[in-house]
Amino acid sequence: MAPEESNVALPFSEACERNKEPILAALSQWLAEGNRVLEVGSGTGQHAVHVCRHLRVVWQPSDRTINLSDLRRRCQIEGQTNSHLGWLLPPVELDVLQPLWPDGPFDAVFSANTAHIMPWNAVPRLLEGSARVLRCSGLLLLYGPFHEGGHHTSPSNAAFDQHLRSLDPAMGVRDALELAALAADCGLQAIDDVSMPANNRLLVFRRVAAEESEPQP
Ligand SMILES: C[S@@+](CC[C@H](N)C(=O)[O-])C[C@H]1O[C@@H](n2cnc3c(N)ncnc32)[C@H](O)[C@@H]1O
Structure with a gap:
């Protein structure tokens, strides 16, 4: 990294700062030491x-090209100053609409606040791609606000949905039941739905073996 680059302030998300602790607490229930997480x-x-900083998991961050250089900078700077971050891998490029995903198998795929930002046509790609790189019984952990059966679950989520759609009709709060149906089509079974602060949820899916997802005679 050029010296002048390291002096530029890193992008910072207030929301992320607020929810990082509850997310860590929830993830710690699902991840085990040594797990490989995308x-x-x-x-x-x-x-x-x-x-x-808190869990001994091998963490592979990723994002689209547009966010990659700042993401790499944060991981590099934090890694240099914090020896606990040895298990944080250098971020890689991943756009779920593109076929190239990092090599699995991963024990878990985690994604926060992405399903309502990416266009609706990208959401099935997120689920399919996750199923492809997860080991059998591996977990997809999806954090964010979600509707339920076509209904808003809170006035704040309804307002947020409206705001997103006014910015871009392809964005919007997704429906947990719709996601569960799409996920089932790619071999991901919805196994838990954890309530999180501020009307957010952590949806948990498990990759089932092909024979488990086939209908029984
Ligand atoms: C609201 S930000 C959330 C960032 C972070 N996960 C958090 O919780 O603070 C939405 C993220 O979704 C990513 N994203 C949007 N479309 C994507 C796509 N097609 N493939 C991969 N990531 C995508 C954006 O680049 C951005 O990093």
Whole structure:
């Protein structure tokens, strides 16, 4: 990294700062020491750094090209100053609409606040790609605001949905039941739905073996 580059302030998300602790607490229930985790849409990298400060998991951050250089900078700077971050890997490029994903198998795929930002046509790609890189019984952990069966779950989520759609009709708060149905089509079974602060949720899916997802006679 050029010296002048390291002096430029890193992008910082207030929301991420607020929710990183509850997210860490929830993830710690699902991840085990040594697990290999792919994070999709790492953004500023604040979750990646925070998780690696507290859990001994091999964390692979990723994002689209547009966010990659700042994400790499945060991971590099934090890694240099914090020896606990040895298990935080250099971020890689990943756009879920592109076929090239990092090599699995991963024990878990984690993604926070991405499903409502990426266009709707990218959401099935997120689920399919996750299923492809997860080991059998591996977990997809999706954090964010979600509707339920076509209904808003809070006035703040309804307002947020409206705001997103006014910016871009392809964005919007996704429906947990719709996601569960799409996920089932790619061999991901919804196994838990954890309530999180501020009307957010952590949706948990498990990759089932092909024979488990086939209908029984
Ligand atoms: C609101 S930010 C969330 C960032 C971070 N995960 C967090 O919780 O603070 C949405 C993220 O989704 C990513 N994203 C949007 N479309 C994507 C796509 N097609 N593939 C991968 N990531 C995508 C963006 O680049 C951005 O990092």
